[in-house]
Amino acid sequence: MPKFDKLKQKIESALKEKNTYEALQIYRTIRNRCKDEEQALECLDLLSDGIQHFAKEKEETTLIDLAEVYADTLVSLHVTTSEKIYSQIETILSLLPSFLSKHDPTSPSNVDVRSKFTNEIFKWSRQISTLTFRKQRGDPKLHKIFAKVHWQQGTHNVARLHFLLANDPQEFAKFMIDYTTNHDESEHDESDNYAAQAVFQLLTYKKLRIAQTFFSFYCRDHPNIRETFPFKKSPLLNFVWLILSALQEKNFNHFVYLIEKYNPIMIMYCDFKSHLDKIAQLYFKAPSKSSSMGGGMFGELLKGFMPAGSDGSASGDNYSADEEFSNETFMKMSNSIQEQHSKDFYKQNMEADRVNPPGLITEPDMYEDARDDAETAPAAATAAVEMDLD
Numbered sequence: 001m002p003k004f005d006k007l008k009q010k011i012e013s014a015l016k017e018k019n020t021y022e023a024l025q026i027y028r029t030i031r032n033r034c035k036d037e038e039q040a041l042e043c044l045d046l047l048s049d050g051i052q053h054f055a056k057e058k059e060e061t062t063l064i065d066l067a068e069v070y071a072d073t074l075v076s077l078h079v080t081t082s083e084k085i086y087s088q089i090e091t092i093l094s095l096l097p098s099f100l101s102k103h104d105p106t107s108p109s110n111v112d113v114r115s116k117f118t119n120e121i122f123k124w125s126r127q128i129s130t131l132t133f134r135k136q137r138g139d140p141k142l143h144k145i146f147a148k149v150h151w152q153q154g155t156h157n158v159a160r161l162h163f164l165l166a167n168d169p170q171e172f173a174k175f176m177i178d179y180t181t182n183h184d185e186s187e188h189d190e191s192d193n194y195a196a197q198a199v200f201q202l203l204t205y206k207k208l209r210i211a212q213t214f215f216s217f218y219c220r221d222h223p224n225i226r227e228t229f230p231f232k233k234s235p236l237l238n239f240v241w242l243i244l245s246a247l248q249e250k251n252f253n254h255f256v257y258l259i260e261k262y263n264p265i266m267i268m269y270c271d272f273k274s275h276l277d278k279i280a281q282l283y284f285k286a287p288s289k290s291s292s293m294g295g296g297m298f299g300e301l302l303k304g305f306m307p308a309g310s311d312g313s314a315s316g317d318n319y320s321a322d323e324e325f326s327n328e329t330f331m332k333m334s335n336s337i338q339e340q341h342s343k344d345f346y347k348q349n350m351e352a353d354r355v356n357p358p359g360l361i362t363e364p365d366m367y368e369d370a371r372d373d374a375e376t377a378p379a380a381a382t383a384a385v386e387m388d389l390d
Helices: 005-016 020-033 037-056 060-076 083-095 115-128 132-137 140-153 156-164 169-182 191-203 208-221 235-248 252-261 263-268 272-284 296-303 328-341 345-355
Strands: none
Touching (some): 020 037, 020 060, 037 060, 037 083, 060 083, 060 115, 083 115, 083 140, 115 132, 115 140, 132 140, 140 156, 156 169, 156 191, 169 191, 169 328, 191 208, 191 235, 208 235, 208 328, 235 252, 235 272, 235 328, 235 345
16 A cells, blocks of 8 residues: 555545645645655645646646745755656646746746745756766756746746756757747847857856757757858858857867957957856856856856856866757767867858958958968967967
8 A cells, every 4th residue: 555545535625625725735745745756746746736736726826836846845855857757847847837926925926936946946957967067067858847837828938048957959059040030129130149148058067069059959940040150241250150069179269260350349348258268168168257147137046056056157077068968969060060160260261251241341450361280379278378368
């Protein structure tokens, strides 16, 4: 006889009588009596069913309470991940309101009531992980679940954050195309700016292959772009492509050369400077000129998914977040895209020059051309060269 059969019967009676308080107390009693993972799994099933019941009854406060008990059970009993648990988490998240319809005067009106549930879920994910990237930020598969739910619910800023950590460049590209074509309220077309920001943020997570693949999908499928390199409509997109090529060949001279050459573009997009500074630190051991976290809404959202005491920067381990992705189809696409970036850098640079607007992009005075002999380029481990990003 399962451990909690008698208590389950009491729950059913309380629900029939619409005695929400008693039902909630019984759920908490079951949670407190869990001693091992087998009992925890039974408890999680009961909580999941209860959450769906109270969602139908539109009892928001009880729904949130049970969701937090569910997350706490995962954390406290170190429950092993499974497809079933991920499915339950997705269902629960989709049922939770972001704000209470009847405002609680004791709660700040701008606080998402799902925050505690979300933070506990990712605390659990980091806790049970063994791989470096997952121990820092949680399972990419879990981030994909949260990204898709937030996308469906229209909370695009949060969805974007999770897509950056989800290791699904194709789905991320679809999301960004949907956002920039249907939801962005900018007066001018910012499709190239959004692409560049996403690529640079992916690179700050050491996701070079994912950034390359995302960028190719986005530019190919976006209705306002529909191009491959070289991009006739946007020198900014040419800059991003060439930066990805310089990182792939691990050539710091080419990286600095591009930043100097495309400085007129950089002036238009001030936010890029801190990202490129961070990228130089990660890929070439360059000294820092700015804080590693980044500011604004992105930085604030990011803090919620970091372990306590972490600033969100990469660890000292020589790892790549790309290694966390083993999907065979993705790897084939990625390999094909990497081949394109592997072509001679000087030729790629010339191809971009032929389509860039005349007079906007000029060769830096300090360079005769972009062909630096590989032997003269500083090694990634020793290149402590300060870049002028100002």
